[in-house]
Amino acid sequence: MRKVEIHPEAVERVKKYTISDSVLGFGKYVAPIMIEAIYDNGQWQRFDLLPYGPIQLDPCTKVLHYGQEIFEGMKAFRQPNDEIKLFRPEMNARRFNQSARRMSMPEVPEELFLNACEVICAYCKNLVPKRLGESLYLRPFMIATEVGLGIKPSKQFLFVIVASPSGAYFSGDSVKVFIERDDIRAAQGGIGFAKTGGNYAASLQSYTKTIQAGCDQTMWLDSSHQYIEEMSGMNFMCIIDGELHTPALTDTILDGITRKSVLELARHEKIKVVEGKIAIDSLLQLIEEGRCTEAFVCGTASVICPISSFLDKDGRTHYMKYGEGKMSMYLREKLISIQGGREQGPEGWLYPVKDIHF
Ligand SMILES: Cc1ncc(COP(=O)(O)O)c(C=O)c1O
Incomplete structure (x- = not known):
């Protein structure tokens, strides 16, 4: 398995970060670290865990003009014993690569995708909310980074994962x-x-x-x-x-x-x-x-x-x-309790994140 290079500044940053105790909402807070990987010369070069920060792009970068971009959305949940588990991340890996094929982008091998998700979750373990139904939302994405205004598939790409401690998407209950x-x-x-x-x-x-x-x-x-x-x-x-x-x-x-x-x-x-x-x-x-x-x-x-x-x-x-709405609420409660580890779900739905001491 390709290792993710862990940058000490990223570890220092995440150690100091605490999450708000108030209503988190969706996508408002972001973890101070991110995964970055570069694709060049026909392959994924390296995966890094870095401090969160801006991505610098040349104004002629293809993604800015032709929208060669894909993303995913997935969640990690804190379990009653404090373990962190991702919900069906293999499905996101597969869908990411399906999107990649349609958009003429390189696939991220499932093993690399899952490993990168696991690493950011492991370093964000203190940022995974405790309340049932809340989670650490992961946003993996890929952009075309080749420079040039010709309309053709890029040969260079950047893969990034950012993480966001999140609560409910909608403020109301319907x-x-x-x-x-x-x-x-x-x-x-x-x-x-x-x-x-x-x-x-x-x-x-x-x-x-x-x-x-x-x-x-x-x-x-x-x-x-x-x-x-x-x-x-x-x-x-x-x-x-x-x-x-x-x-x-x-x-x-x-x-x-x-x-x-x-x-x-x-x-x-x-x-x-x-x-x-x-x-x-x-x-x-x-x-x-x-x-x-x-x-x-x-x-x-x-x-x-x-x-x-x-x-x-x-x-x-x-x-x-x-x-x-009895049936929808029943299904909602069931799904939330499976994700939060309060109830046993079908085999393989929860993917354990290995604990890392840092
Ligand atoms: C257009 C669209 N449909 C459906 C979904 C639901 O998909 P999922 O359950 O995998 O989040 C999403 C969210 O990802 C979406 O963006």
Whole structure:
């Protein structure tokens, strides 16, 4: 296994750092250390644990112009015995490399990716929050660093991991959804399934509309403007006639690890799972008829969060009786207690971080 070079200044910095006792929120605090690795001459050269700091780039660096960039989002949880465990990091490693292939970027071998995640977690062990549901959020990312304005794949890349002690993504206990009827997020053959910055940049115009309309999350439909795909940073699920429904994966939807985990938990609990097409107009009808009793978003950052209402383009708001969201809250509690080590989850979901004395 390739070793990560540990820089003494990084260790000194992290030793002095303490996390706030107050509400952490999401992505507001950042650990004072980071992993950096350089790709050049067709291979990963070295991995370093460095003090957190700015990345200097030439103004003609390719990522700044053509968006050759990918990222991941994953969490490490403190267990009751103070051990630190990552939640299904192999899935993030695989998805990172899937994104890398689509964006003409080099893969980070799974073993190197996991080792780098483990090292930053081990040095951040005192920064992993203690409260159930809180975590150390890791953000691995890769950018194209070759200099030159020609539109072609870069030959040089930088891989970085930063870490953020985090709590709840949403401040409330439910979300209001804005149905985006005009713009689309992804089209067949495009990059919707890849975790690359462009998908998020393209969602920001609708984010502004969403917030101005008093909502929290944008719901994206497919390119026919009929079928639900996902939200800007999470997947969508709902309960119809007591069954758990979610859009089937296509190349326009991000294959969420929380989505996969929730479906596995539901199947284990003998809840019927349906992965298929969900037309937005049928969903709204089913809500009015009382057959769709719950709807929720799910993702690493948001875990599971019930949807309280859907705002449509015609100005109508369709309210969920989410207070009765028994199934979503049951799945949420289950997932959180598995991640926090309060309950035994399926084999292999928690990846232990080896303790390092420093
Ligand atoms: C567009 C999008 N969909 C879904 C998800 C949920 O994926 P995961 O559960 O792996 O975090 C995310 C977050 O990563 C996302 O950005």
